Every structure is written in C-alpha cells, then in structure tokens.
Amino acid sequence: xxxxxxxSGETFNILRIEGKEKVKKFLFTLGCFEGEEITLISKxxxxxxxxxKDSRYALDENMAKSIVVEG
Amino acid sequence: MKIALTGNPNSGKTTLFNAITGKSENVGNxxxxxxxxxxxxxxxxxNQKGEALKVVDLPGTYSISPFTGEEKITRDFILGEEPDxxxxxVDGANVGRSLxxxxxxxxxxxxxxxxxxxxxxxxxxxxxxxxVALSKELKCKVxxxxxxxxxxxxxLINEAVQAGKEKKPQAAPVFEGxxxxxxxxxxxxxxxxxxxxxxxxxxxxxxxxTSDKFDRIVAHKWLGLPIFFLVxxxxxxxxxxxLGGYLSEYFNEVLFGEIIPEAATAFLEGLGVHxxxxxxxxxxxxxxxxxxVGFLPLVMVLFFxxxxxxxxxxxxxxxxxxDRFFKxxxxxxxxxxxxxxxxxxxxxxxxxTRTIEDINERRMTTILTPFVPCGAKLPIIALxxxxxxxxxxxxxxxxxxxAITMIVIxxxxxxxxxxxxxTSQFIMELPDYKVPSVKYAFFQMIDKAKAFIYKxxxxxxxxxxxxxFAQAYSWNLSPVEDQSLSILASLGSLIAPxxxxxxxxxxxxxxxxxxxxxxxxxVVATFAVLLAVASEEALHIPxxxxxxxxxxxxxxxxxxxxxxxxxxxxxxxxxxxxxxxKKWLFRALAxxxxxxxTLAMLITQIGSLIVYGEPAVGFIPAIVVxxxxxxxxxxxxxxxxxxxxxxxxxx
Numbered sequence: 001x002x003x004x005x006x007x008s009g010e011t012f013n014i015l016r017i018e019g020k021e022k023v024k025k026f027l028f029t030l031g032c033f034e035g036e037e038i039t040l041i042s043k044x045x046x047x048x049x050x051x052x053k054d055s056r057y058a059l060d061e062n063m064a065k066s067i068v069v070e071g
Numbered sequence: 072m073k074i075a076l077t078g079n080p081n082s083g084k085t086t087l088f089n090a091i092t093g094k095s096e097n098v099g100n101x102x103x104x105x106x107x108x109x110x111x112x113x114x115x116x117x118n119q120k121g122e123a124l125k126v127v128d129l130p131g132t133y134s135i136s137p138f139t140g141e142e143k144i145t146r147d148f149i150l151g152e153e154p155d156x157x158x159x160x161v162d163g164a165n166v167g168r169s170l171x172x173x174x175x176x177x178x179x180x181x182x183x184x185x186x187x188x189x190x191x192x193x194x195x196x197x198x199x200x201x202x203v204a205l206s207k208e209l210k211c212k213v214x215x216x217x218x219x220x221x222x223x224x225x226x227l228i229n230e231a232v233q234a235g236k237e238k239k240p241q242a243a244p245v246f247e248g249x250x251x252x253x254x255x256x257x258x259x260x261x262x263x264x265x266x267x268x269x270x271x272x273x274x275x276x277x278x279x280x281t282s283d284k285f286d287r288i289v290a291h292k293w294l295g296l297p298i299f300f301l302v303x304x305x306x307x308x309x310x311x312x313x314l315g316g317y318l319s320e321y322f323n324e325v326l327f328g329e330i331i332p333e334a335a336t337a338f339l340e341g342l343g344v345h346x347x348x349x350x351x352x353x354x355x356x357x358x359x360x361x362x363x364v365g366f367l368p369l370v371m372v373l374f375f376x377x378x379x380x381x382x383x384x385x386x387x388x389x390x391x392x393x394d395r396f397f398k399x400x401x402x403x404x405x406x407x408x409x410x411x412x413x414x415x416x417x418x419x420x421x422x423x424t425r426t427i428e429d430i431n432e433r434r435m436t437t438i439l440t441p442f443v444p445c446g447a448k449l450p451i452i453a454l455x456x457x458x459x460x461x462x463x464x465x466x467x468x469x470x471x472x473x474a475i476t477m478i479v480i481x482x483x484x485x486x487x488x489x490x491x492x493x494t495s496q497f498i499m500e501l502p503d504y505k506v507p508s509v510k511y512a513f514f515q516m517i518d519k520a521k522a523f524i525y526k527x528x529x530x531x532x533x534x535x536x537x538x539x540f541a542q543a544y545s546w547n548l549s550p551v552e553d554q555s556l557s558i559l560a561s562l563g564s565l566i567a568p569x570x571x572x573x574x575x576x577x578x579x580x581x582x583x584x585x586x587x588x589x590x591x592x593x594v595v596a597t598f599a600v601l602l603a604v605a606s607e608e609a610l611h612i613p614x615x616x617x618x619x620x621x622x623x624x625x626x627x628x629x630x631x632x633x634x635x636x637x638x639x640x641x642x643x644x645x646x647x648x649x650x651x652x653k654k655w656l657f658r659a660l661a662x663x664x665x666x667x668x669t670l671a672m673l674i675t676q677i678g679s680l681i682v683y684g685e686p687a688v689g690f691i692p693a694i695v696v697x698x699x700x701x702x703x704x705x706x707x708x709x710x711x712x713x714x715x716x717x718x719x720x721x722x
Binding site for chain 2: 027
C-alpha cells in the first residue's frame with residue numbers, strides 16, 4: 001500500500017519507491033529504499049512526518065504516494 | 072594548507088567553523104543554512120604555531136551527487152579545488168545516514184579526519200558510538216566533538232593538520248559488492264554493518280518524542296498558521312514598536328536630533344570652518360547618516376530575535392505549515408525560509424533559494440522574496456509611521472500583511488504569465504528542537520550592527536554628500552538659493568512624470584526613490600538632507616517637515632512604492648546569480664516594478680477617493696495607466712494560455 005494511506009505510529013518495510021529518478025536517488029541517500037524501515041510519526045498540515053534511520057522528515061502527499069510499503 | 076569542512080546538512084559544520092575561526096557566519100537549526108562557500112583563517116587558539124591554515128566551510132550534502140544547487144557547490148569544491156585535508160563532520164545522532172557521504176569522501180584519496188559531532192546529544196540520549204572501533208572500520212582518525220561547547224576541537228584540528236602534512240593518501244573503503252550492478256545498495260549494506268558494530272542505541276528513534284508532540288501543536292492543521300503569525304508579529308512588534316522602537320526614538324530625537332548636530336556646529340564654528348563646509352558636514356553628512364543610524368537599535372533587535380528563531384528549529388516547521396498554502400501558488404514550503412531570512416536582509420534571503428530543487432519554484436521565490444520588508448526598509452517604515460500615523464500602531468504590521476498578500480497575488484500572477492509545469496515535491500528534515508543560544512544571537516546582533524554602521528558610514532555617507540551637493544549647486548557649479556534650481560531637482564524632474572499617476576508630485580520624491588535603489592536607507596537619508604536645508608523642523612516628529620510633500624494616503628502609497636519596487640542594487644546582484652540569466656533577471660525586475668507601481672497607484676487613487684472624497688492628483692493619467700497594465704496582463708496571459716494548451720501543461 002501507499003505510505004499516504006498508512007496510519008500514524010506504524011512502522012513498515014519499504015517495498016519500492018516510485019517516481020522521478022532524481023528524487024529516488026535523494027531518498028536513497030537518506031536511507032529510504034527497498035527493504036528499509038519507515039515509520040509514520042504523524043500527519044501534519046497535509047504533510048507526512050516520517051522516521052527514516054534516526055531522523056525525522058516531513059514529506060508532502062506526492063512524495064508519500066511514491067513510497068510503497070508492505071501491508 | 073586548506074582544510075575543508077564537509078558533512079550532512081544541519082550536522083553543525085558552520086557552528087564548528089565559527090568556533091575555530093572566530094567568525095560569526097549564520098547558523099540555524101534547519102537543513103540548508105549554508106548555501107555558499109565560506110573561507111577564513113584559523114583562530115590563534117587553534118593555530119598556536121601560526122601556520123598558514125585556511126578553513127573552508129561548505130554547504131551540507133547527503134551525498135557526493137548533488138540534489139540541489141548548494142550541494143553542487145560542495146561537490147565542485149571537493150573535486151575541483153583539491154583541499155589538503157577534509158574534515159568530515161558526522162552527526163553523532165544519525166551516524167547511519169552520515170556515513171553514506173563519508174564513505175564516498177574516503178574514496179577520493181584526500182586525507183579525511185572525522186569529527187563525530189553532537190557528542191553531548193548522543194550521550195544525553197543514552198546512546199554510545201565507539202569512535203575507536205569506527206576509526207578502525209573506516210581507516211581514518213575519528214575525533215568525538217561538541218562544536219557548540221568547543222569540546223574536542225583542538226584535538227580535531229591537530230589531527231587534521233597532521234594528516235594534511237603527511238599527505239598519506241586516504242585508503243578507500245573496501246566492501247562486498249562494490250563492483251556490482253548496484254554499488255550504492257552495497258554501500259548501504261556495508262554501512263549498516265559498521266553501525267551495528269560501533270553504535271549502541273538505547274533509544275528507539277521511531278517512538279513519538281517530545282519534539283514530535285511539540286510538532287503536533289506548532290504544525291497543526293488549524294493552529295499552525297495562527298501560531299506562525301503570532302510568532303512573527305511578536306518579533307516585528309518587539310523590534311519596531313517595542314524595545315527597538317523605543318531606543319530608536321531616543322537616538323533620533325535626542326542623540327542625532329540635538330546633541331550631535333549641536334555639538335558639531337559648535338565645534339566647527341569654534342574652528343572657524345567656512346559656513347558652506349559646515350552645512351555640508353552638519354546637514355549633509357551628520358543629518359543624512361544620523362537619520363539612518365538612528366534606526367540602528369531597531370535593526371539590532373530584529374536581528375537578535377530572528378537569530379533566536381532560526382536557532383531553535385522552528386523554521387523547518389514553518390516550512391511544513393506553509394507547504395499546503397504555498398502549493399496553491401506554485402511554490403512549496405521551502406520557499407518560506409528565504410522569505411523569513413529576507414525579513415532581515417534580502418541578499419541572504421535570495422541566496423537561500425538555492426536549496427529549492429525545482430527551477431521554476433526557485434525563480435518564483437527569488438522574485439517574491441524581496442517583497443518582504445527587510446531591515447533596511449524598516450527606517451522608511453518607522454519614519455513614515457512616526458510622521459503621518461503617530462497614534463496608529465497598525466501601519467508597521469500592515470506592511471508585512473501587504474507583503475504576504477502580494478506574495479500570494481504575485482505567485483498566482485506569475486503562474487498565469489509564465490508557462491511553468493509544476494513538478495515540485497517537498498521534503499524537509501525536521502531537526503530536534505534546541506534551546507537557542509543567546510550568546511550566539513548577541514554576537515550576530517553585534518555583527519549586523521557593525522555591518523549597518525559600516526554601510527551608513529560608506530555608501531550612505533557618499534550618497535548623502537552627493538545628494539547634498541546636488542541639491543545645493545546648479546549645473547554650472549554655483550550655489551543655489553532655491554533647491555528647485557539645483558542639479559538634483561533637474562535630475563529628479565526627469566523621472567518625476569512617471570510618478571504623477573501615483574500622486575507623488577515633485578522631484579524630491581523621484582530623487583529619494585532613486586537613491587533608494589543604491590541602499591533603501593537612502594530614502595530616509597535623502598529626505599533628511601533635503602529637509603534639513605529647506606526647513607527648521609525636525610524630520611521625525613508627527614506632522615513634521617515631510618507633510619509638505621504628502622497627505623497621509625500618498626505617504627502610505629509612497630511607503631508601499633519603496634517597499635515593493637525592486638530591492639537595492641546588492642539584492643538585485645544576488646537575484647542575478649540565482650535567476651541564472653539576464654533575461655530572467657529583467658523579467659523579475661519588470662514584474663517587481665510593475666507590482667510596486669500599480670499597488671502604490673491604487674492606494675493613492677482609491678485611498679484618496681475614500682478618505683478625502685476626491686481623487687488625488689494624476690487621477691486621469693492613473694486611469695490610463697491602469698487600463699494599459701490591465702490590457703498588457705490580459706494579452707500575455709492569453710498568450711501563455713495558448714502555449715499551455717499547445718504543450719498540454721496545466722496552469
């Protein structure tokens with residue numbers, strides 16, 4: 001399912017990242033790629049706050065839709 | 072020897088740079104504060120032998136392949152400038168992510184020394200990173216540091232200098248799968264292994280923290296925007312109306328209004344200086360520069376507050392709050408940061424647009440950022456508010472409200488005028504909040520004060536002297552009794568007709584606006600010079616000498632005109648480098664001028680009709696100009712629409 005459909009507080013394994021190659025590469029350097037864990041911390045003001053490795057990031061809905069997670 | 076500082080965004084590079092060089096470059100608690108290369112000598116404390124050691128601070132990056140403009144600067148420097156040694160700052164609180172870039176750096180052959188930074192935060196969390204083991208894994212020196220308290224920095228510098236002298240090529244990491252089809256994936260696996268061996272974590276980062284709970288309030292769907300407005304209102308009202316305003320009033324009325332000019336006159340008279348030279352010094356130099364320096368407290372308080380705000384981590388949250396709204400006008404949350412930085416000074420504000428990946432979004436932000444009133448525009452606001460609206464506290468804040476409105480309208484217009492495909496995506500790291508450093512804010516304030524005084528005593532002093540000369544002499548270089556026969560009057564008269572539809576009658580307004588392009592404070596200084604000569608009344612008092620030129624409505628319009636037309640030359644220079652082409656710079660300036668001009672015209676004409684019940688001067692020309700502008704807009708938007716349908720792009 002898409003990360004944008006997930007519930008806050010849940011941790012997922014990433015299945016794949018869709019979208020532009022450049023954005024994919026960028027997410028990769030943050031540690032956001034296939035097989036890694038991602039936690040949805042909260043949904044704030046239309047953004048998705050996630051935990052990747054040891055840091056928090058805010059992603060907009062478009063980005064959240066490009067992250068496909070297990071479950 | 073050249074030492075380069077590299078690392079992930081927000082890992083503390085600039086804090087470390089400031090500590091070891093004694094500089095006060097801007098630091099902030101959000102990713103992307105540093106957008107240009109900063110170079111300085113080491114401080115004596117860290118360079119006791121007095122060697123020739125240069126330190127270079129580079130923009131933060133997550134990887135050697137760049138994603139945004141400022142990251143490219145870093146890559147080009149490391150690969151092109153060949154530093155003798157690289158200090159790689161690894162965020163101890165996120166070793167796993169940092170090492171991706173680290174292992175890429177290690178492959179370059181340049182000696183690398185790692186600063187394992189934020190050691191204090193790591194131990195506070197109860198985590199440990201074994202720096203000895205990490206050093207063995209990576210085959211380079213690893214020094215634990217805390218840049219904020221300067222712990223471990225001497226050791227770090229000594230190791231770096233030694234590594235730079237030895238010039239022993241850095242051993243590249245060897246890992247399984249580095250020659251495979253996906254070497255980066257293999258690199259991540261290799262890093263995971265290192266982290267597992269070197270790091271002991273007691274904290275689960277994926278659990279909701281205090282910082283997250285705080286975020287849920289400040290970036291709340293409904294509360295986020297009111298909180299942001301409240302914070303900004305507090306900052307500006309404290310700077311303009313509160314402490315800053317109070318001190319400025321004293322400076323203007325007592326210090327530069329009485330004490331200094333009187334003392335200077337007495338002193339010069341005592342020396343028997345020629346009357347004309349006396350006038351030049353007292354009216355021209357002291358009058359003009361004093362009128363600007365009087366507003367120093369205001370600017371200092373503003374920078375102090377902004378620096379606290381930037382240091383605490385709130386800015387990244389503001390980006391999240393604003394993202395939803397900015398998306399509607401073709402921008403993203405990232406655009407708010409240049410604008411807030413721009414409320415101090417438009418130059419770093421415009422430069423901060425580099426962190427925006429999408430080119431159209433970056434151009435748009437560059438065009439809109441100068442609409443935010445900067446520190447140099449504060450004196451104009453404060454002066455006009457004091458003279459024409461003495462009891463009305465809404466005038467200062469209203470400029471910021473108009474700025475926000477114009478950013479929204481401007482954004483919508485730009486989207487209509489230009490054929491831009493919106494491909495923007497927003498991602499922003501949210502660093503943990505921290506208590507802002509008062510000491511740092513204080514140094515920032517002093518630094519900005521020095522720059523302000525420097526500007527006043529150089530550019531503004533020169534301009535003032537020229538203005539004084541130009542209003543006192545005619546073209547054949549003989550002194551004139553009547554200002555309207557002077558050089559300045561004849562130059563001003565050339566431009567004055569353009570200002571007629573705006574209801575500004577007289578060459579003085581044209582002259583003040585022109586000097587304002589050199590530095591916005593000049594608007595105040597020019598009026599100070601012109602009126603010091605022509606009138607006995609003080610410049611700053613309510614209903615003062617300025618009221619011969621303006622009604623309150625046209626005064627308000629003049630304020631808007633100076634705030635929303637293109638910024639000063641220095642900021643235009645910054646726009647030039649961010650826009651990437653002269654064509655775009657020209658379009659940007661034309662757009663800004665159009666917005667400022669139209670807005671001032673509407674305020675004058677509609678305002679006069681409402682407030683005084685009769686149109687202002689230049690009503691008929693104003694109608695003609697409005698019709699022309701409207702036609703022009705319709706034509707270019709139509710043209711853009713046709714092109715959009717051709718290309719199949721949505722507006």
